[in-house]
Amino acid sequence: MSATRTGAHLVVGALAAAGVRQLFSLSGNQILSVYDATLGRGLSILHTRHEAAAVHMADAWGRLTEEPGVALVTAGPGHCNAISALYGALMSESPVVLLSGHAPTAQLGRGAFQEMDQAAVAAPVCKASWMAKDAARLGEDIATALDLARSGRPGPVHVSLPGDLLEAKVAAGDGARAPRREPPVAAAAAEVEQALALLAAARRPVILTGGAMARGARRDAVARLGEVTGAPVLPMESPRGFNDPWLHLAAPLLAQADLLLLLGKKPDFVVRFAQPPAVAAGCRVIQVDADAASLRAGAALGIVADPAVVADQLAAAARGRAWGHRAWGEEVTRARATAPGAWAEARRSARTPIHPLRVCAALQPHLDRGAILVADGGEFGQWVQAGLEAETRLINGPAGSIGSAIPMAIAARLRHPDRPVLAVLGDGTFGFHAFELDTAARYRLPIVTVIGNDARWNAEHQLQIQHYGADRTVGCELAPSRYDRLAAALGAHGEHVERADDLEPALDRALRSGLPAIINVAIEGLPAPTYTGTAKSH
Numbered sequence: 330m331s332a333t334r335t336g337a338h339l340v341v342g343a344l345a346a347a348g349v350r351q352l353f354s355l356s357g358n359q360i361l362s363v364y365d366a367t368l369g370r371g372l373s374i375l376h377t378r379h380e381a382a383a384v385h386m387a388d389a390w391g392r393l394t395e396e397p398g399v400a401l402v403t404a405g406p407g408h409c410n411a412i413s414a415l416y417g418a419l420m421s422e423s424p425v426v427l428l429s430g431h432a433p434t435a436q437l438g439r440g441a442f443q444e445m446d447q448a449a450v451a452a453p454v455c456k457a458s459w460m461a462k463d464a465a466r467l468g469e470d471i472a473t474a475l476d477l478a479r480s481g482r483p484g485p486v487h488v489s490l491p492g493d494l495l496e497a498k499v500a501a502g503d504g505a506r507a508p509r510r511e512p513p514v515a516a517a518a519a520e521v522e523q524a525l526a527l528l529a530a531a532r533r534p535v536i537l538t539g540g541a542m543a544r545g546a547r548r549d550a551v552a553r554l555g556e557v558t559g560a561p562v563l564p565m566e567s568p569r570g571f572n573d574p575w576l577h578l579a580a581p582l583l584a585q586a587d588l589l590l591l592l593g594k595k596p597d598f599v600v601r602f603a604q605p606p607a608v609a610a611g612c613r614v615i616q617v618d619a620d621a622a623s624l625r626a627g628a629a630l631g632i633v634a635d636p637a638v639v640a641d642q643l644a645a646a647a648r649g650r651a652w653g654h655r656a657w658g659e660e661v662t663r664a665r666a667t668a669p670g671a672w673a674e675a676r677r678s679a680r681t682p683i684h685p686l687r688v689c690a691a692l693q694p695h696l697d698r699g700a701i702l703v704a705d706g707g708e709f710g711q712w713v714q715a716g717l718e719a720e721t722r723l724i725n726g727p728a729g730s731i732g733s734a735i736p737m738a739i740a741a742r743l744r745h746p747d748r749p750v751l752a753v754l755g756d757g758t759f760g761f762h763a764f765e766l767d768t769a770a771r772y773r774l775p776i777v778t779v780i781g782n783d784a785r786w787n788a789e790h791q792l793q794i795q796h797y798g799a800d801r802t803v804g805c806e807l808a809p810s811r812y813d814r815l816a817a818a819l820g821a822h823g824e825h826v827e828r829a830d831d832l833e834p835a836l837d838r839a840l841r842s843g844l845p846a847i848i849n850v851a852i853e854g855l856p857a858p859t860y861t862g863t864a865k866s867h
C-alpha cells in the first residue's frame with residue numbers, strides 16, 4: 330500500500346465527491362489501479378460476469394435514481410462487450426457513465442495490448458465519448474461526464490482511461506469539484522401562451538412522453554399538467570410505440586388525436602414519426618425538447634427548453650382557465666386501463682401450456698404489494714407488459730434489445746433491498762445474462778426470475794409466420810430446457826411449473842427462499858396482443 334496519489338485516485342475522488350457510492354464492474358488489468366483506489370473511499374464495486382451486465386445495472390440504477398449509474402470495464406474487448414448495453418441506456422434516456430480502461434497513451438499507435446479507438450466505438454451510442462489525455466485532469470473528466478449524463482436529455486457518456494494516466498503520480502489535492510447543476514432552461518412566456526392557445530383550440534389533444542420524461546419527478550410534472558388541462562398523458566416506452574400492448578384500448582384512439590404535445594419525446598419511429606397514417610391528417614404537433622436538433626420542421630410549435638420545466642410552466646399558466654378536454658382525457662385514460670374482455674378468462678385459464686396472462690394473474694398481487702417489475706424479451710415480454718400494472722417498472726424500452734432483465738433486476742434489488750423484484754422474461758432472453766444469477770447469489774440479492782418458456786424465439790417466429798407463411802419458419806426453435814436446474818449450480822432456488830395451479834405456490838416458495846430464484850414456466854407461445862390491426866414492426 331503506497332501513499333502515492335495517482336490518476337486513479339483522482340477518478341475515485343471525483344466519483345465520491347459527486348455522491349457516487351456504487352460501481353458496476355468487471356475487472357481487467359488496465360483498471361486495477363481504480364479498484365485499488367476505491368479501498369477506504371466508501372465506493373463499492375459490484376462485479377458481474379459480463380461487461381454488458383454491468384452497464385445494464387448502471388442503466389437500471391440511472392433510471393431508478395435519476396443520478397448517473399457508473400460502470401467500469403476494462404479496455405478493448407471489455408469495452409466492446411459493454412457497447413450493446415449502452416444502446417439501451419441511450420434509447421431510454423438513462424444517465425449512465427461508462428469508464429473503460431484503455432491502452433497506455435505512451436504506446437498508442439504502436440500496437441499496444443487491447444489498443445483500439447474506444448471513444449469512436451462508443452460515440453454512436455453516447456451523448457459524449459472521449460479519451461482522457463492528462464492524468465492531472467482525470468477528476469475533471471469524471472465530473473464532466475457525470476454532469477453531461479444527467480443534464481438536458483439524460484443519457485450515457487463514455488470516458489476511456491489510459492492505464493498510464495491512471496497510474497501516473499499526481500500532485501496533492503484530488504481535484505474533485507462539486508457537480509455542476511446548470512439551471513434548466515425555461516420557455517419564454519410567449520411560447521407558453523402559444524402552446525396553451527394550440528391546446529385550447531384542440532378537441533382531442535394527447536400529451537406524449539417517453540424516456541426520462543416518463544420517470545420520477547419529470548413524470549409527476551407531466552401528470553400535473555394532465556390534471557390541470559384534462560389532456561391525457563401517455564408514455565411511449567415501447568419500440569412497438571402506438572402498438573404498445575400496455576396501451577390496451579387507448580392505442581386505437583391515438584389516430585383520433587388532433588394535437589400531439591411531445592414533451593421530450595422525439596417524433597421518431599416510436600410515435601410513427603407523428604405523421605399520417607398513424608396520426609390523423611391535420612393533427613398538429615407541439616414539440617418541447619431540451620435539444621434543438623430533435624425539433625422537426627413542420628411542427629406547429631417547437632420550444633427548445635427543459636420539457637419538465639415547461640410542463641410546470643404550462644400547468645401554472647393553465648390553472649384557472651376553462652379546459653374542454655376532460656371527457657376526452659377520461660375516455661383515453663379509461664381505454665388505457667381497459668383490457669379486452671377475453672383477457673379475464675385467460676387470466677383464470679387452467680390451460681396447459683400456461684397462458685401468459687395466467688402468469689400475469691399470479692404475479693399481479695405481488696406488484697400490488699410493492700414488488701418491482703422488470704420485464705424483457707419477446708412476445709412473452711409483451712404479454713407481461715400488457716397484462717401487469719406496476720408502480721415501478723423497468724422494461725427493455727425503445728431500444729428493442731433483449732437481455733437486460735436479470736442485471737437490471739439485480740441493480741433494482743440493490744437499490745431497493747426491501748422490495749421484492751420480479752424479472753419476467755422469455756426463455757431466449759434468459760440465456761443472455763442467466764449467469765448473473767451467480768452475481769445475485771454472491772451479493773445476496775434475491776431477485777425472482779420468471780421465465781416464460783415456449784421453447785422458441787417466438788417474437789421472430791411470429792414475424793416469420795406473418796411475413797413469409799407458417800410453412801417457412803426457420804432458425805427460431807429452442808429446446809424446452811429445464812432452466813430451473815441451473816439454480817443448483819448458481820446458488821439459487823429453482824422451480825419448474827407446468828400447471829397453472831402450481832404458479833402461486835411456486836412463486837411463494839421462491840420469494841420465501843431468500844435466494845435468487847428461477848421459475849421456469851412452460852407457457853403457450855402466443856403472438857403478442859395487438860388492438861389496432863396495424864402490422865407491427867418488431
Ligand SMILES: Cc1ncc(C[n+]2csc(CCOP(=O)(O)OP(=O)(O)O)c2C)c(N)n1
Pocket residue numbers: 706707708709710729730731732754755756757758759781783785786787788789
Ligand atoms: C439484442 C437483441 N437480439 C435480438 C433481438 C431480436 N428479438 C426480439 S424478440 C426475440 C425473441 C425473444 O425470445 P424469448 O425471450 O424466448 O421471448 P418470446 O418471444 O419467445 O416470448 C428476438 C430474437 C433483439 N430485439 N435484441
Ligand SMILES: [Mg+2]
Pocket residue numbers: 707755756757781782783784785786787
Ligand atoms: Mg421464447
